[in-house]
Amino acid sequence: MGESVAGRLFSVLDAFEDGGPAALRLTDIAARTGLPAPTALRLVRELVAWGGLERGADGRYRLGLRLRMLGAAAPCPRGLLDAALPELRALAARTGGHADLAVRTAPSADGILCLVSGDRLPPHATAYGKVLLAVPPAVLPRHTRHTVGSPGVLARQLAGIRTAGLAVCAEEFRLGEVSVAAPVRGPAGTLAALGVTVPTGVPLDRVTAAVRAAAARVRPPEPPPYPSP
The missing domain is CATH 3.30.450.40 (GAF domain)
Known part of the structure; x- marks a missing residue:
């Protein structure tokens, strides 16, 4: 059985918590999570809408105010x-x-x-x-x-x-x-x-x-x- 939706969402958030840079591009998130790019994009968009991630003017994503x-x-x-x-x-x-x-x-x-x-x-x-x-x-x-x-x-x-x-x-x-x-x-x-x-x-x-x-x-x-x- 594949990983649950919640597990995939958590893996996206975990990509920011392994000592790497505070801001990541979508390609970085996909590489760190092992998720296909379309899946990573869908999850990232859901997290942005919820407030868990923020998208900067440079196109990079950062942890959002709601998580803080x-x-x-x-x-x-x-x-x-x-x-x-x-x-x-x-x-x-x-x-x-x-x-x-x-x-x-x-x-x-x-x-x-x-x-x-x-x-x-x-x-x-x-x-x-x-x-x-x-x-x-x-x-x-x-x-x-x-x-x-x-x-x-x-x-x-x-x-x-x-x-x-x-x-x-x-x-x-x-x-x-x-x-x-x-x-x-x-x-x-x-x-x-x-x-x-x-x-x-x-x-x-x-x-x-x-x-x-x-x-x-x-x-x-x-x-x-x-x-x-």
């Missing part, structure tokens, strides 16, 4: 966000920047999802991503002239960030912006990155101190107990 909203509503991210919201509000008020909480989109994926804004960020070019990265991604796209393009340089940065417990990215993702982030830790390690984005030129001493303090004060919710057999 569902992901942010999942118990683990939702609970983390609820726990962090008071600190995020205070951090934004203190620094005048945009405060956010970011998580990995999946253990095997390189994307970073911001739970407040819903933005997906490149992991190698933002402070949030550098807090959450274990090793450099295979591909380091350049977003500005300041983006780190060498895996060796990025690996040294990540080691320093793990030691310091803080990441600072100056104009690596967007010109005119500096992001600062620190890890939110639980019993099993780093769960999220809490940080703020401020305009270039803002004195960073108070910003870095405020980010460190805010991340340290977040208490992740306890996971629900497993039901008794």
Whole structure:
């Protein structure tokens, strides 16, 4: 018996969650799923109509807003966000920047999802991503002239960030912006990155101190107990 329609839809979504690029052409989706191009096109169109995928002006497809909203509503991210919201509000008020909480989109994926804004960020070019990265991604796209393009340089940065417990990215993702982030830790390690984005030129001493303090004060919710057999 062939794969179910639901299974084929899931395979299309899985094509975006294996560490590859965040945007794929239809031919890429067909190749990654093993589906015939007409079948892939039909499923992609259904997902676009539902909001699970978005088609960009360049013809490439990206994960859609509806999936981001569902992901942010999942118990683990939702609970983390609820726990962090008071600190995020205070951090934004203190620094005048945009405060956010970011998580990995999946253990095997390189994307970073911001739970407040819903933005997906490149992991190698933002402070949030550098807090959450274990090793450099295979591909380091350049977003500005300041983006780190060498895996060796990025690996040294990540080691320093793990030691310091803080990441600072100056104009690596967007010109005119500096992001600062620190890890939110639980019993099993780093769960999220809490940080703020401020305009270039803002004195960073108070910003870095405020980010460190805010991340340290977040208490992740306890996971629900497993039901008794």
